[in-house]
Amino acid sequence: MMDKKRYYRAAIRWLPQGRENPPLIQYLLLDADLDYLIFPKQIKVSNIQPTLVAILDEMQTLASAKHPLKVHFKSINVHYGGHRRDSARFHSLIRRLLKRRGLLTPDSRMAYLLKKDELKRFKQALYWLDIDTRTRGCAFIAHLWAIALKATRSRVELAIRQIWKARYGIQRMSKHDKERFAEFYAHLR
Numbered sequence: 001m002m003d004k005k006r007y008y009r010a011a012i013r014w015l016p017q018g019r020e021n022p023p024l025i026q027y028l029l030l031d032a033d034l035d036y037l038i039f040p041k042q043i044k045v046s047n048i049q050p051t052l053v054a055i056l057d058e059m060q061t062l063a064s065a066k067h068p069l070k071v072h073f074k075s076i077n078v079h080y081g082g083h084r085r086d087s088a089r090f091h092s093l094i095r096r097l098l099k100r101r102g103l104l105t106p107d108s109r110m111a112y113l114l115k116k117d118e119l120k121r122f123k124q125a126l127y128w129l130d131i132d133t134r135t136r137g138c139a140f141i142a143h144l145w146a147i148a149l150k151a152t153r154s155r156v157e158l159a160i161r162q163i164w165k166a167r168y169g170i171q172r173m174s175k176h177d178k179e180r181f182a183e184f185y186a187h188l189r
Helices: 048-062 085-100 116-128 140-148 153-167 175-186
Strands: 008-015 024-030 036-044 069-074
Touching: 008 036, 008 048, 008 085, 008 140, 024 048, 024 140, 036 048, 036 140, 048 069, 048 085, 069 085, 069 140, 116 140, 116 153, 116 175, 140 153, 153 175
Parallel strands: 008 069
Antiparallel strands: 008 024, 024 036
16 A cells, blocks of 8 residues: 655745834644744844745755645735835745745745635634634734645635644544534534
8 A cells, every 4th residue: 555645734924014013924834733833933133044044944954754744824916016125035935945946835825814704713713723813923823724734715724624633643534433524614603
């Protein structure tokens, strides 16, 4: 039987903070069982390239051939054109660095973050699954989890199911597990 590769998942988010404040890079790294290898961090950026290189180096030292690294990131919409120059620089740099390291895939960039109802449901699911997003200063963690699992509007339920299965140690869902998850998900609405 062929052993399926289980990926480590990384999320990187660029967060400009207005004209006066330096931007932030927020990131985390999850193992194949969706446990933290790198706890969610946010760092102020004064020089983009060395900061990004250091983050990617830190992530790659924890990855292996058995557990390859999948990096997802949220950056600007390049075609909008009304962004700060450093936002465009971050976008081009992260794409170039990921491509150079063989980590860039067509679905690496997250197009948009969850909004309103989907975000509320996702945050509630994270909280019920013992992932703290409610402590002051930890709200960004929900966005990083959404980026790491590619939780878009249409994939929120799938992302929540992935976390739920990992927390209960389930590889393949039985009929009973499906019923338990359906009940769990119904309480999120």
